[in-house]
């Protein structure tokens with residue numbers, strides 16, 4: 263079964279997807295982390311400004327494995343490194359390279375063919391899994407998203423700078439030729455500015471449990 267969650271940076275996708283995945287026993291996949299891994303590698307090679315063709319080649323050579331919902335990049339878990347500021351600066355551009363998108367999409371589809379997944383990103387319900395069993399679009403105001411990032415204290419940036427960067431990244435993500443951020447017509451829209459994390463998780467879990475696919479799996483496997 264496939265649950266697709268899309269939305270802008272800071273809308274709460276990772277937190278929600280991780281919690282719901284744990285509650286229902288679904289593998290959690292963070293597609294943004296794979297794009298970040300490509301940028302991490304380009305930075306390691308000192309080529310973040312390289313031509314799209316070179317970025318595509320770097321993505322092709324990257325050693326990526328997903329094990330028990332954990333992403334290993336070139337053999338190691340690099341969660342903190344993937345959230346760095348330099349990565350934020352380049353990842354939108356790298357994620358607009360078409361062969362990079364194909365590499366990421368193929369990996370996500372291969373993993374989803376073997377297990378129940380909850381996948382988050384920007385184009386999951388529209389491009390990667392247009393036939394997903396459940397589609398959720400998580401949104402929140404720019405102010406709220408900036409506030410959350412600031413409270414996470416991952417950088418020395420002021421609240422205003424964070425807000426400006428989020429707005430810039432939104433703009434880049436929306437303007438991409440393919441894989442741009444869009445709400446699928448059949449996605450459930452949830453505004454996390456006005457809901458608590460618990461409320462959002464409850465709604466998503468309820469939505470999944472009400473699907474025919476989930477009920478059939480329950481009957482068959484007794485999960």
Ligand code: DC
Pocket residue numbers: 271293294295297298353354357358382383384385386431435441
């Ligand atoms: O969700 P995130 O901030 O970790 O995503 C990192 C970047 O990757 C961001 O600029 C948007 C891009 N991205 C994308 O283009 N498509 C996805 N499915 C997920 C992320």
